[in-house]
Amino acid sequence: MEIKNFTIKQTQKGLKEKEFSATELVQNYYKKISEIDPVIKAYLSLTDELALAQAKIIDEKIAHNEDLGMIGGIPLAIKDNMLVKNFSCTAGSKILENYLAPYDATVVEKIKKAGGIILGKTNMDEFAMGSSTENSAYQQTKNPRDLDLVPGGSSGGSAAAVAADLCVGSFGSDTGGSIRQPASFCGVVGLKPTYGAVSRYGLMAMASSLDQIGPFAKTVEDAEILFDVIKGKDPLDSTSVEEKDSRFKIQDSRSLKIGVPKEYFAEGLNQEVKEEIEKVIKKLEKAGLKIEEISLPSTDYALAVYYIIMPAEVSSNLARYDGIRYGLSSDQAQKLEDVYRQTRGTGFGKEVRRRIMLGTYILSHGYYDAYYIKAQKVRTKITEDFKKAYEKVDLILTPTSPIKPFRFGEKSDPLAMYLSDIYTVPVNIAGLPAISIPVKPESTIGFQLIAPWFQEKSLFEVGKLYEKL
Amino acid sequence: MKGMLTIDEVKHLAKLARLELVDEELTTFQKELSSILDYFEKLKEVDIENIKPTAYALDAKNIFREDEPKEKYDEEMIATMLKQAPEKDGRHVKVKAVL
Numbered sequence: 001m002e003i004k005n006f007t008i009k010q011t012q013k014g015l016k017e018k019e020f021s022a023t024e025l026v027q028n029y030y031k032k033i034s035e036i037d038p039v040i041k042a043y044l045s046l047t048d049e050l051a052l053a054q055a056k057i058i059d060e061k062i063a064h065n066e067d068l069g070m071i072g073g074i075p076l077a078i079k080d081n082m083l084v085k086n087f088s089c090t091a092g093s094k095i096l097e098n099y100l101a102p103y104d105a106t107v108v109e110k111i112k113k114a115g116g117i118i119l120g121k122t123n124m125d126e127f128a129m130g131s132s133t134e135n136s137a138y139q140q141t142k143n144p145r146d147l148d149l150v151p152g153g154s155s156g157g158s159a160a161a162v163a164a165d166l167c168v169g170s171f172g173s174d175t176g177g178s179i180r181q182p183a184s185f186c187g188v189v190g191l192k193p194t195y196g197a198v199s200r201y202g203l204m205a206m207a208s209s210l211d212q213i214g215p216f217a218k219t220v221e222d223a224e225i226l227f228d229v230i231k232g233k234d235p236l237d238s239t240s241v242e243e244k245d246s247r248f249k250i251q252d253s254r255s256l257k258i259g260v261p262k263e264y265f266a267e268g269l270n271q272e273v274k275e276e277i278e279k280v281i282k283k284l285e286k287a288g289l290k291i292e293e294i295s296l297p298s299t300d301y302a303l304a305v306y307y308i309i310m311p312a313e314v315s316s317n318l319a320r321y322d323g324i325r326y327g328l329s330s331d332q333a334q335k336l337e338d339v340y341r342q343t344r345g346t347g348f349g350k351e352v353r354r355r356i357m358l359g360t361y362i363l364s365h366g367y368y369d370a371y372y373i374k375a376q377k378v379r380t381k382i383t384e385d386f387k388k389a390y391e392k393v394d395l396i397l398t399p400t401s402p403i404k405p406f407r408f409g410e411k412s413d414p415l416a417m418y419l420s421d422i423y424t425v426p427v428n429i430a431g432l433p434a435i436s437i438p439v440k441p442e443s444t445i446g447f448q449l450i451a452p453w454f455q456e457k458s459l460f461e462v463g464k465l466y467e468k469l
Numbered sequence: 470m471k472g473m474l475t476i477d478e479v480k481h482l483a484k485l486a487r488l489e490l491v492d493e494e495l496t497t498f499q500k501e502l503s504s505i506l507d508y509f510e511k512l513k514e515v516d517i518e519n520i521k522p523t524a525y526a527l528d529a530k531n532i533f534r535e536d537e538p539k540e541k542y543d544e545e546m547i548a549t550m551l552k553q554a555p556e557k558d559g560r561h562v563k564v565k566a567v568l
Contacts, residue, residue, distance in 0.1 A: 102549040238532035329555035345489030360486040376522030431526020
């Protein structure tokens with residue numbers, strides 16, 4: 001039987017009914033990767049030794065009629081900023097070209113425990129800084145829906161791997177839209193969970209108060225399964241929390257009220273994207289959901305707040321890459337400070353250096369109050385906007401990105417690139433959960449649903465309903 | 470908040486951030502950073518009187534635990550980590566002269 005565009009349940013059914021073995025399944029994916037990935041370039045490295053060993057264990061379980069676990073036998077891909085023990089982890093950067101992960105990230109440990117098979121590590125913008133995956137120091141990933149276009153970013157490799165069916169599902173990280181925007185560009189589902197819902201232990205930190213790990217999938221149901229595997233409190237990440245009970249139990253997703261913020265339909269929104277989102281709204285309304293226009297008045301300030309808080313945290317987090325304990329190290333330097341300067345000057349790419357410089361400026365004496373503290377205060381206002389909105393509505397619906405995927409090299413001005421994340425950053429600033437769903441199968445336009453804190457369940461319910469409409 | 474950064478300011482930032490930059494990059498960064506800082510001027514219009522700053526999206530409090538060594542940090546892991554140090558002396562990581 002041909003294994004093509006299988007979901008998690010379809011794959012598990014095939015395994016259980018012995019249509020194919022886990023080993024055959026994994027070999028099938030590697031064959032496809034060797035045929036297609038030289039063009040798409042979604043993967044940075046393959047973990048075939050691990051995958052085949054994992055597949056063997058699953059095959060033994062099948063032979064003994066044992067329970068396979070939530071994602072037993074499911075071939076998955078991991079963004080290359082999450083540690084998989086004894087495998088390379090580059091974060092898309094030359095500074096970590098030869099780095100080997102000494103342990104598993106908590107999400108990787110959970111994936112392994114649930115029987116998930118790890119096929120390889122996916123391409124990304126260097127240290128997750130970018131919106132097109134063009135900032136990878138290694139390769140340019142192409143959008144499988146149109147090879148002339150970028151896949152979005154920073155988790156472009158993980159999005160493209162799912163879109164091209166080079167894995168069943170994958171994982172990425174989202175600091176300002178790095179899961180949702182590439183999901184939208186590649187026509188797949190992408191979830192950014194509530195801040196704290198998933199452990200960040202073993203994820204290379206970019207901006208610690210904003211980073212969150214989440215899944216890419218072909219369907220909303222798959223995204224839900226993958227989220228259920230990785231969520232939960234972890235003693236190794238003190239910002240992670242136990243899933244709280246849903247504030248409301250969803251009886252019927254058709255009775256929910258959806259808010260559409262007028263600020264997200266203002267200047268800068270591509271006409272075709274606007275029309276497609278309006279169709280989504282009409283479809284949901286026709287299905288019985290109540291639609292209400294709302295206002296999130298501080299929206300216009302979110303991008304400025306993000307580009308102050310994020311680089312500040314980046315400049316601090318990336319201080320650890322100093323050429324002393326691991327990674328690239330300058331062999332020209334005679335003095336310690338020169339080791340730092342030369343290693344970091346040559347090992348980091350341009351966007352990373354730009355953000356470190358910006359963050360250093362923002363946090364420096366004399367500017368800290370004017371930029372950093374001010375941005376944190378506006379962050380409070382943005383969060384309060386959402387709180388107020390959720391007194392009236394259950395969910396918020398917006399476009400995921402104001403634009404459609406663009407061509408390679410099209411956004412050379414950093415600010416122009418930053419603007420493609422204008423609808424996703426407010427969600428990270430407030431720490432909310434949000435999902436991007438293609439407006440129709442294989443479309444490169446996605447809509448974003450944003451739920452109150454820890455209400456991922458309502459995203460899945462409305463998402464699954466939409467897919468059936 | 471202010472306008473264009475000077476080249477000396479960009480050089481000083483690079484020194485603080487421990488980044489070696491070539492001259493050509495100094496001028497590009499001068500231009501790009503200045504334009505991003507200009508964009509932040511937007512925040513001047515926001516009324517932040519009596520608003521408290523938010524550092525984390527959730528009400529994060531200090532979380533304490535016992536400071537005990539975990540068995541998890543086994544010899545294999547230590548070996549993988551040590552192997553990656555560019556310069557070492559036995560189980561010690563070596564650094565260049567500070568002065």
